[in-house]
Amino acid sequence: MVIVSSDQRLHGRGALPPLPPVRAESELPSASDASAFAVGTHPHASLDSESDPIAELCELETKLDRCLAALTMHFQPIVHASTRARFGYEALLRSTDRSLPHPGAILDAAERLERIPTLGRAVRANSAKVIAAAPAERGVVFINLHLLDLFDKQLTSPFAPLSKVASRVVLEITERTSLEGEIDLRYRVAELRELGYRIAIDDLGGGHARMGTFSPLDTDFVKLDMSLVRDVDKHPMKQRLIRSIIELCGQQGTKVVGEGVETENEARVLVDLGCDLLQGYLIARPALPFIDPL
DSSP states (O other): OOOOOTTTSOOOOOOOOOOOOOOOGGGSOOGGGGGGSOTTTOTTOOOOTTOOHHHHHHHHHHHHHHHHHTEEEEEEEEEETTTOOEEEEEEEEEESOOSSOSHHHHHHHHHHTTOHHHHHHHHHHHHHHHHHHSOGGGOEEEEEEOGGGGGOGGGGOTTSTGGGGGGGEEEEEOOOSOOTTSOOTHHHHHHHHHTTOEEEEEEETTTSBOTTTOOTTTOSEEEEOHHHHTTGGGOHHHHHHHHHHHHHHHHHTOEEEEESOOSHHHHHHHHHHTOOEEESTTTOOOBSTTOSOO
């Protein structure tokens, strides 16, 4: 989730910063951390008396257009936990244009300019080209989906580029924002499944994803947040929580992905707990398609 993230996660990671979703205001960097954002994308940046907000937005839009024109996708392998055999990949947003310095800045700009649908369509179209040209042996591809993308009618169009390869796609949805008062999104997910897509809840256990709007009954995969996976071999409480999630998902036939795995000890504990799939720097870093042998 398209979606969206350093290389280890968004939409980039593997923190795509996992195609990134809308973040709560409380978790955004403070004004003192403004250097982490491209100019004009920091949500708390204040304008001085001589600044022109219209000119700033125009400049930001120009930068976003440049990045979209140079958009490319990198792919990080996802493997079976017990055998390390390839299961598929996660598609992660990148751009060869550095007007916006990293995937998170691209997402921030798209959110500020209300161009999430434009970004989402570009990510899905680029991913569809790669998937269509790849042999089936490459497995499925996880694509980050911003929660607002669920309102894009093109997403459920059978004529959209990604719909033509839907059987090989898992859409990762992260519930990072509340949509109280909006329509029930589960019917949109049902439409996607009818087209052949599979669905994943991203970043479960990270304080954002909730089993509120979506549950294991609505999804095929659950991706554990990196905060749960990190140093799991040293924290019995994390192990108990992960075991509970795996047991719940197992009852519904939902597969669990351990995301952000960086050490053999983390991988070993996740396997012992019953995790189905692994993803992270321990396995491979994101790269252009496809450098790993079949």
